[in-house]
Amino acid sequence: MEKLKMAFHYGADAVFLGGKMFNLRAGSHNFNDEELEEAVAYANSLGKKVYVTLNIIPHNNELEYLPEYVIYLEKIGVSGVIVADLGVFQVVKENTNLSISVSTQASNTNWRSVKMWKDLGARRVVLAREISLDNIAEIRAKVPDIELEVFIHGAMCMSVSGRCLLSNYMTGRDANRGDCAQSCRWKYSVVEETRPGEYMPVFEDERGTYIFNSKDLCTIEIIDKILDLGVDSLKIEGRMKGIYYVSNAVKMYREAIDEYYSGDYKYNPKWLEEIKSTSNRSFTKGFYYGQPGPEANNYNDRNSYSQTHQLVAKIEEKLGNNEYLVAIRNRVESGETLEVITPKGDPREIVLPKMTMILKGNKEEESTFANPNSFAKITLEGDFEPMDMIRRRLDK
Known part of the structure; x- marks a missing residue:
């Protein structure tokens, strides 16, 4: 609740959050029903919106309580739900008139899949992180009558978002349930089979390097180019972050967006410096300019956060x-x-x-x-x- 209020205080138009079931942040302090009702009432009092995540990929037994839950969400007045699974999508459609956003977990990277979701009744598609500015422009041109949402800031996965198996294999913690142990960011050494206990560091050389530890996504320097595409919503990943991170990121992007819509846009280097003041793993522009290269990863042992x-x-x-x-x-x-x-x-x-x-x-x-x-x-x-x-x- 504190994070929600801080996000609104510093300029967010909407927040996405999870209830106690059906969402992809198992490690987050999610909202129980009473807190959820308070959150919706608070957002409504400010003219803001709340979207509830229902973006797990469920098994049969997990669908039992879903119809009752989505009816409850509609009753308390949430602005919409975010889903990734076709079965969940169908349950929401059959039981409510809720606005449906298709989660980034559905990995939409082309206009055909976006059009399919639109034809099924989705109001918005949250595009995959693995997508370029050119791809978004083509999707916008060929599917003009659906809302598009894109990620502009936050952690990047070294795999396709939400589909890495490292955490599940090594710790039993499921990335597909938002419980990722981030095994990709651990410091690794090489051990030769006949020399147990002798650890050799992993270095980058002319032949290559390890690929695990992605830098964080930051688009503040290209926010005008993203807005030029005609997207409808800009998303900051932050449900597992602290209030300083969330508030400062929201504030800087709010300033940049307002500057863009003032009609006299000029990039302010202060925005990036302020964003660096919060915890980060240094930054990359992700896939927005195409397949990211070696510069998108941290190759030394600096896999911890830095901030000023x-x-x-x-x-x-x-x-x-x-x-x-x-x-x-x-x-x-x-x-x-x-x-x-x-x-x-x-x-x-x-x-x-x-x-x-x-x-x-x-x-x-x-x-x-x-x-x-x-x-x-x-x-x-x-x-x-x-x-x-x-x-x-x-x-x-």
Whole structure:
């Protein structure tokens, strides 16, 4: 729920989320029915949309409760559902009038398959990640009367998205259920059979390299070219990410999209620098310019994330007289130079003053530091809002 609210606060028009069943994020804290109803009501109050993922590839026993569930989703007013399987598609059609988006899991890479889904009654197709700008242009031209959605930011799979078997084989965790262990990003060495325990590192040389560890997708530098194609929706992958990642990515793409539609588009290098401030594996433009080459992968042992900034607090409530209640996410100390991130405009620099810690029983105590998972009152010069974030540069 927090991530949903943050995404809307920083400029998203819609969110996609999963309930407790039928979706491809087994490791995510998905929405129970009560939370789902709250999410839809909250989105409606803002004029925003909620799409619910029903994108598993089910077995027979998993279909039993699906009709009842989709009827429930229609009743609470979700904006639509995202499906990948023809059987699930049929269940939704037979039991509801819900708008159906076809998931990227269906791997649509050509206009014929998109037209087929349109003829079956789909309102939108989320195109496969493995698709180029030229492919999208042809699909748009030949199937003009269906909505198209494309991924613009997030993790990339070294296989066709959702179809890799490494995780399932090595850990028993099914990528097709959103439970991927990301075995592709582990650090590997070679062991020769007759020399057990002697590990030889894997290097890139003129003969080749390993192929597993893909960089993350980032299209902020070509967002105008994607919008030129006439797509209807731009998707940021982030259900397993933190609030800083989601909020900052949404904010930067929101700025770029608004700049595009202003009629006087000019790329701002600040957008990419801000995106780099959040956790990433460095970036690739994926398949948008055709089959990605060696530059799309990380070839050294740098398979961990990098970032330039760290979230330290989130504003929870405006108390008056420039006083704010904040939730502390990482340890902070008075006197630190920090930045406040708001939905509009550049980060605003602040020097953190002394804090009033909120203790058990609503007792208060002045302090020069605060630890994670605590709440504090602080005085800030400027007009800020709940859900604005406070961050630090990691080199400080």
